[in-house]
Amino acid sequence: MQSLLRFLGSTVGAKFLMALTGVLLALFVVGHLSGNFLLYKGQDAMNDYAEMLQGLGPALWIVRLGLLAVFATHIYYGIRLKRRNAAARPVNYAHEDTIQASFASRSMILTGLVVLAFVAMHLAHFTLGWLDAEAYDLKQTVQRDGQPFERHDVFGMVVAGFHNDVFVILYAFAMVVLGLHLSHGLHSLFQTLGFRHPAYTPWIERIGRGLAWVLAVGFLSIPLAVRFGFIAAAGGGDAG
């Protein structure tokens, strides 16, 4: 136990935790995007999925709290490492230059904090309904056992939400930043976990970068698809 605590207190251990929580957060991002793609299928598919998630009850809260813990660990260790790294070079070079470090790798703390700010806004927007109460309160009426049944209209909320250009721009910006963050993180974590191989590593780097941008473009497609009318509420275009 002692040696484990010492490990987690070291730079190598802290990086190990960054990589491990990074993998879990990336899996969440993949799951989240898969769910979002139901928006392309239509109102019923999206709302069924949302209702199913809400219906998980305690299990949903276990996942949420686990996710929160993973997020908090990733942020805490990220900031701690950044502070340590900044302290390791108190005087900067008068003529600073970079040989091969990518822009994404040099801006991880910045892109990470932007993603954090985005997550806060996103939760306030679609999970808590603070930013657009009118859209959040939309209901869909479905027939259940022959009776009309009212449920939360997630599809309608998203469509209404992205008819506001301010949100479209904010979400689009945040997704580009997320793409940058992942384009370093998704392959860098293999090195941190100690996996490096002359044949596989170049492919891990290519696939990591590729996947990062596939995810970013996937998320980005939704506000744009709504804004330009490819995803529209039943009964027509801008009714939202």
Add this chain to the structure above:
Amino acid sequence: MSQGNMRLKLHIWRQKGASAPGAMKTYEVTANEHMSFLEMLDVLNQELIEKGEEPVAFDHDCREGICGSCNMVINGHPHGPQRGTTACQLHMRTFKDGDEIFVEPWRARAFPIIKDLVVDRTAFDRIIASGGYVSVNSGSAPDANEILIGRDDAEEAFEYAACIGCGACVAACKNASAMLFTAAKFAHLEKLPQGQVESDRRAVEMVMQHDAEGFGACTNQYECEAACPKEISVTSIAMLNRAYRRAALSSKS
């Protein structure tokens, strides 16, 4: 101007002592393209001495690229712009007439400046002393050859052992991390059977000492590998990460 001569403007970090304030100072010098970078600084220093000024202090010893003393950041690149080359092996033909060149010391909290371009790298010695050795007596050369080692492993160990401990990896790293040095010194032993006996303890002690010296953490940008005059691979860092994780998770304490 005679054949191959060039007029250069140098911006050099001058600092009288460890606690004295320092600043970039500008000099002009005429160098020849056949000179090494250090010879160009020798010319400058001769002129400074003749004018009664303090010459620029810089570390140097072998001047043939194997001692790891001639440490300076040239235009933002440790040992200058040429890959796989120490500052003493860098020739002035890399530059051209009229160039402006910035010359600075390694910048890291763990490498305090002694004077001008000379830094104190004893932090590296303490990392080696913490675990970068084998305690077993491997005997004389014929005894050591009793243990058969595969050629690929021997070659890889040699590649890591090529580290001259100059500190360019620290100077190049955006986080002033010494992971490439620490990992190279770990990996050259890890690849050999004599080194594997103490692998766990070595991984833990060397990383702990690395951290205690105040070096930063690795963020896998590989500036170190690009700046290393011996072109040591960051594969060594993955190896150290793996070994330390294994040591921490399998330890009985």
